[in-house]
Amino acid sequence: MTPINPLTLFFAAIFTNNILLTNFLGLCPFLSISKERRSAMGMGAAVVFVMASTTVLNNWIYYKILLPFGLEHFRYIVFIVVIAAFVQLVEMTVERFFPALYFVLGIFLPLITVNCAIFGASLFMIIRGYNLVQSLAYGAGSGIGWWLAIMAVSAIREKLQKSAKLPKGLEGPAITLIITGLLSLAFLAFSGMIRVQ
């Protein structure tokens, strides 16, 4: 396998292999937070940061600690603990040193621990055999891709709430899923521009 250019990987993760729209990851917070743009913004920013950091961290731990000691069966537990610990650490640091930032991101940080997209990014990175630089590109790209998707959908939902008259029962999760489907269809147009498995 020829090594993939990290920059290619970065753009592929945003557009052609968007983690939300093609891999269905991170849907639960996506559905509940995409109601308004402000919170979508905060959550998206937090996801970008945590995802980029934890993929790198997990990559290092997997290749430098788990593999040499033959502990790769425990990788799920280790990854999830690393993510939880990292989130906790970031939360405490931000609260202590950047109170203004904490006010914006604070409530979203604990939610991130159970965001499947973060955990999924770490798993994909191991399965596809990325190295440290590639996983940084992949993590950052996936995070930005997720952010892009949630911003787009929340903006559409805000507009819909003001102007559209939806049939009873279609409001809430149902219409969000259909919007996401359309968005995913739009993103399919990017596939073929970059080919990354």
Next chain:
Amino acid sequence: MPNLSSKKEIFLTGLWKDNPVLRQVLGICSTLAVTNLMVNTLVMDAGLIFTVCMSSLTVSLLRNYTPMRIRMMVQTLIIASYVIIVDSIIKAHLPDISEALGPYVALIITNCIIMGRCEAFARNNPPLASFLDGLGMSLGYSLILITIAFIREPLGFGTLLGIRVMPEGFVQWTIMIMAPGAFFTLGILVWISKYILPNAKNGVERK
């Protein structure tokens, strides 16, 4: 101690009345991806049912010994252990399907349903009731996923469980095997369910 009828009630609530996918829109992340083939869906469901039931049972058994502050961590570790068991079994006995499912088996860990049931039910209730609650919820969840696969596989591939069901010359809807098909199918199912399920006026949107 709950009597027999209330146990049945607990089971049925999860299965239908408070269906985790349709009513709470929970835990769809990891499993929507595998619903384009019925076989994959069934294997995934079996893994999920096992994990939900066993982790609800375990959390419930340990409920009096788990300190409040670290309970989330304990629950996550319990869930992760069961998922590793499921993953190893699937890898050993069904290598082809394991290949197709890829990381999605491991993603059962972050499936919100399991954590949701541990938090909402198992940590305050006796073991048997928790087990039944987990069973009802996961069966209700599986039911919806099987329905989605039942729509997607025939339309996308013209087959069901690998057997041809659509007539010769049927044009396959490629869109159904790709991501948008899953979103549309689930969106429409949720919409329809609002009319069918009893007192469905409050569109619950919870984490």
